[in-house]
Amino acid sequence: MDSLAVVLLAVFSGGYLVLAGADVGVGMLLPWLGRDERERRLVIASFAPFFLGNEVWLVAAAGLVGGGFPGLEHELLEGLYPLVVVLLIGWVVRDTGLWLRGRVDAVAWRGGCDAAVVAGSWALALAWGSVLGSVVAGGGLNVGSVLGLPLAVLFAWHGAGFARWRLPAGLAERAGRIPSRYGLSALVMAGAPVVAGSQVRWSEVVADGAGLTMTAVGTVVVLPLLLASQALVWWTFRGRVESPSYL
Template identity: 55%
Template sequence: MELFILAFFALGYLVLAGADIGVGMLLPYLGRTSEERRETIAAIAPFFLGNEVWLVATAGVLVGLFPHLETELLVGHYSLVVILLLSWVVRDMGLWLRGRVAGAGWRRLWDGAIVAGSWGLALSWGMLLGDVLLGMGGPLALLPALVLAALFATHGLAFAALRLRGTLRERAAVLSGGAGEVRTLALTATAMAVVGVLAGLRLPLEPGTSGALLVPVILVMMPLLVASQAWVWWTFRHRVSGPSYL
C-alpha cells in the first residue's frame, strides 16, 4: 500500500505539473507579445498551485513512509534538489509578479523568470530521473536531462493546445495536427508516467515502520485531493478567452 501511495502522488505530479512546466518553458514561442504571453499564462493559471500540492504530498510521503529513500534522493542529490527548489521559487515569483506593476520592462523581467524557472525545473527533474534510470552523473547527465526536458515541453504544448484559442492554439497544436489535442495530451501524459514508473523500479522502495499510523490518514485524504483536482478541471474546462489574474 505504501508503494501505491508514493506512485500515486509522484506520477500525479509528473503528469499534472509537467504540463504547466512545459508551457512555461515554451512561453516565448507561444506568446510573441506581452498580451499573448499573459493569455498563455492564463492557460495554466487555475492549475499550477493545485499541481504543486502533489509534489508537497510526494515529499511528505517520502519523509513519513520511506525515510531511507528520502535520504538517498534528497541528501544524495543535494545540489540538484537545491537547484530544483530555486527554480520552483523563481518560476512562481515570475507568475505572481509579472502583472503586479505596469511597464514592459517589468513584465519582460518576470517573463524571463518564468521561462528560466521552468527550464530549471525540467532539467533538474531530467538530471535526477536520468541519474536514477541510467546512473549518469556529471556532464553526461545533461543528455537524458535534455531528452526529458523535451518531453516536458511536448506535454506543455499538448496541454496548451487544449486550453488556448486562435493563433495561440495553432502554435501549440504544431504536434497535434490541429485537431488531435486530446490524443496528443494522452500520449505525452502516458510517456511522463512511464518515465516515473521506470525510475521507481530502479529505487530501493523499502517502507519504514510508520505506515500503520500514516497510511490510513493518507488514504482518507487521497479522495479529497482527487475530488478537488477534478472540480478545478471541470470548472476551468473551457478554452481561455482572455488574460487571467496573473
C-alpha cells in the first residue's frame, strides 16, 4: 500500500505540473506573447478552458499528502513555510486577475488584471521551483531558493510549447522563437516530482494503518474520473484558439 500511495502522489503531482504548469508558463510570458489588448485576450483564451480543471490535480495531491504522508506535510509546512505563503499568494493573485479582468471594460482595469496574472504566474513558478529544489536538496530552504529561478524557467519553457500549439498562426510563431515542444516539456515537468521524490525517505513520513489505506483507495477511485473529465475538456478544446474567451 505504501508503494501504491507513492506512485499515486507522483501521478497527481506530475499531472498538476504538466497541466497547470502550461497555463502558469503562458501567464509568465503574457507581456511578450500578447503585445496589445486583442493579442493578450487571445493568449489568455488559450488556457482559459483548462486552468480550473488543472488545479484539481493539486487539490488531489494535497489531499493525498495530508492523508497518506502526514510526515511530509509537516516537513513542508514547517521547513518551507515562506515558500508556501508565496505560493498561496501567487495563486490567489493570478486567479483573481483572470476572473476580474473581464468584469470591467476599461484599459486600465484590464492592464492591472494582466499585471496580476503575470506577477502571480511568476510567483507560482518561483515558489514551485524553490519547493522542488528544496526537496531535492534535502529540505534546505536556502539551497532550494537558489534553485528556484532555473527551475521556474522550466515553466516558461513549458508554457511556450503550449502556446505554440494553441495560439493562432501569428502568435504561435512568436511562441515558436523559444525552442520548445509541448510533448517534450511535458515529459520534463512530469519527471520533476519524480526526481524530487527520490530524495524523500518515504518510510519515515507515511501514515500508518487505516488512514493510508482509505486515502489510497479513495484516490484510486477519483483518478479515473479526473482522467476522463480532463480528456473530455482537452478533446473539446484541442484546436487553436480563434477568439477571446469570457476572461
